[in-house]
Amino acid sequence: MLSHEIVILWLDTHIGVPGSYVHLKEAFSTTIDPTYPYPISLYDRDSITLNLNKTDSKRQNRFQGPCELQFFTDEKQCLKSINKCFDTNKQIFLILPDYVRKDFFLRIYNQHPKEFQKTENEISIKFYIFIFMLEIEEWFFDYEDYLRIYYHEAELLYALTRDIAMYYMMIGKKLCNENTLNNIQQALIYFQWAYTLILRGNSISPYKEIELQNSLKAMIYGSKKTIHSMEKENYLQYDSINNLNENIFIYSLTELNDQALKLATIVNQIINKNPLLFNNLEDFFLSVQLERYKNQHNCPIIIVSNIDHQTNIFEELSSIRSIEHIYVLDLSEHKLIEQNTYRTLLKKFSKIQNIYANMNSLVRGWILEHSTRCEKIGDYFKENGDMNQARLYYEKSIKLNECLSVFIKKT
Known part of the structure; x- marks a missing residue:
């Protein structure tokens, strides 16, 4: 699964109605989002901040963070969304009412038979039955291996929070097995999310997952330690002379050609580099992976006018080992609206150095980051007694700082 997206689908003719059960929806949506700093308690009915979509009678999307929560009153719409989630490799947590019919479940069961042959940890859909009636x-x-029944919203929220935490932990472990710096950095995020959710679950239920909590704490510590070690080793991973060479690749759609040329001109004037320009995505990916660039410092710059549709580009670039950082220039006119998208992308793709709103800020950021990086590598060589290599990196850092000074004066 390239993007470890989670979707919670909740089918209920009462709860699914826009404007109803506002506090319940607020409590669930904020608690299961590990990036939400202050989740609303099920028992605190004075904290209602959710702005429900009054115009959508079938579903509401609470947020677009690590999880997505959707509500439904219509079975057909719910099934349509389930199939879409399967098609896009999303992990599904499906909450159903106690009156749900057998044929609804069987439609899912029969349309996706391979899913139900998987183990409990591997299956891409989990079912929760929320019981209101006594019967x-x-x-x-008949399907108790797949269905879990809950009589109280606190029980349901605890189970959902814990299961999402377990999923994040599983993804983190898989990423750690890849044993690359980028994957372990991603794993650390998932372990931290899982730890946050376990703490929240422990605050809901009288049953405390202390052992799991301690295990996650150990995973977080181990990941940080490994990252620290690998970051030091990475200074010597490639040939040090080649690592002093920067290659700048700029990708933009054809309609943004003028902006790409303008950025390339600025870069050339300030640091005497000629960036390679691309409009074709396939050519762009082929070029950044050419053998002659393999052991050098490669920096792709992506110019976009709608950042919502760029996930595939960031996933592909993040998988290329010779790319250490990705810079994004967003020329959208709706940057305030896209702030949540920025936060999500920066958390999801650790190689994205930053998302900039204008060219000058991007160029300043690039020069400063690369100058700092060269200085750190110089320090590493100095500490290890290789003054010749240290000198090369220090000189490069000084040169970049001079370029930065000139650029700041011009702008």
């Missing part, structure tokens, strides 16, 4: 549908017992 339980008999057919539930």
